[in-house]
Amino acid sequence: MESRLEQQPVNYKISCTGLSKSFGNNNNKVDVLATMDLHVKENEFLVILGPGQSGKSTLFRIMAGMETPSTGTVTIDGKKVTGPGPEIGFVFQRYTLFPWKTVLGNVEMGPKLRGLAKNERREVAQHYIDLVGLKGFENHYPHQLSGGMKQRVSIARAYANNPKIMLLDEPFGQLDAQTRILMEQETIRIWEAEKRTVCFVTNNIEEAVYLGDRIVTLDGKLPGKLSHVYEVDLPRPRDFTDLEFLKLRQKITDESQLVL
Template identity: 65%
Template sequence: MNTEHKAKPKICCEQVSKTFIQKGNQEVPVISNVSINVHENEFLVVCGPGQCGKSTLLKIIAGLELPDTGTVTIDGKEISGPGTDCGMVFQSYMLFAWKTVRHNVEMGLKFRNVPPDKRGEIAQHYIDMVGLKGFENHYPHQLSGGMKQRVGIARAYANTPSVMLLDEPFGQLDAQTRMFMQHETIRIWEQEKRTVIFVTNNIDEALFLGDRIVLMEGKLPGTVKTEYCVDLPRPREHTSTALLQLRKLITDNTELVL
C-alpha cells in the first residue's frame, strides 16, 4: 500500500451499530460495532454476501442513515446528514428518464446554483472522462446499462466530493460489461483520485479494484470479520498467480457466492 495510507485517516467509523424496526415493532440489528479507517485516496472495498449490512454501512457514511451508536467522521468532522463531502453511486441507475446525459450530470451543480456556463463546462469534463463524449444529448432509454452507470459516476464526480461511495454499482450488468466497467473505474480513479469505498459481494471484483478489502461476516448483524491488504501492482490480471493465491485465502474464509 502507499505510504500516504499511514497518515491520519480520511474516514473513521468507530463502533457503529444500526438496528431497523420492522412491522410489529420487531427489531432487526443490521450492523454491530463496526470500526473501519479509510485513508486519503485509498480504494477500499467492503466485501460480503447479501444481507450482511454493507449497504447500510455505506449509507451511514454518506449521512443517509444515522447510526444508533458509534460515530462516523470525515476529516475529523462527525457526519450527521448528507453533505457535499460524499458522492454516491447506487446499484440502480437513479437517472432522470426525462433528462439528457448532460442534464443528468449537471443536476447536482444546478442544485448548488452553479451558473449554467460553468456547470456545462464541468459536466462536459466528466462526460468526457467517463467516455461518453458524443452522447451528451441522449436520454437514459437510449443508453446501455454500462453507459447509464457511467452517467451516474460522472454526476457524482461533477460535484467534486472528496469521497466516492459506490454501492454494488455493477450488480445489474452482464459479466463482460462488468469487467469492462471495473477497468474503467480504476482508470477514472487513477485519473482523478478520490477516497473510494466500493461495496460488492464478488471476491474477484474486490481483488481487481481494492487497495484493501474489508470482509464482512455473512449474517446479521454485520460485523467486520477480517481485512486483507491487496499489495499488488496495477493494472491487475484476474489470472495472475498472486491474485489467485489471495483469492483462495479469502474464499476459504468466507461464504460468498462468487
C-alpha cells in the same frame, strides 16, 4: 446555519467508531450491524466485501449520512457526519438517472443546484462526460443507453459535484459479465485520473481483488460484523489470471462465506 459536520480530532479521511445499527424495538428489533470500527485513508480504494443481507448497504448509508447509527459516529476529516452533504458522492446499484433529462442534463444537475453559472456547469459536466467515455452522447436520454452507459452517467454525475469521497454500492451488480469487467477497468482508470477516497461495496471476490487497495469482509449473517482485512499488494493494472491474484482470491474464498 448549523453545519452538518461537527469538529472532531483528525486521523483518517473516514472514521467509523463504535458503529452499530438496529431497526425496530423490543420484540421487533432487528440488529443489522454489530459494533464495529472502520477507518479509511486519504485516496484509498477500500472494498467492503460480503454476501447479501450482511449490512453492507446499511453501513454505506450511515457513512453517507442517510441513516443515523444506533451507536457510534462517522467522521470525515475529523468532522462528525450528521446528515448528507456535498463531500460525498453516491452511486447506487439501481440506475437513478432522471429519465426526462439528457446525459448532459443529468451530469450538470449537481453543479446547477449549487448555483454555478450555465457556462461553468456545462464545462464541469462535459469534463466528466469525457472522463467516463461518453463524449458524443451528451444529448441522449437514459432510455437510449445501455446499462453500462447509464452507470457511467451516474459516476460522472457523482464526480461533477466534486466530492471528497465516492461511495459505490454494488454499482455493477445488474450488468452482464463482460460489461462488468469493462466497468471495473474504467472505474480504476477514472480513479487514477482524478484521485478520490473511494469505498466500494460488492459481493464478488474477483471484483474486490481487482479493485481494492484494501478489502474488508463482512460476515454473512445479521448483524453484519467485520471479519477479515486484506491488504492488496498487487500492481495495477491487475490480471485476473496472475498467480498472486489467484492466491488472494482463493484465500478470501476459503476464509469467507462467499463463493466464486
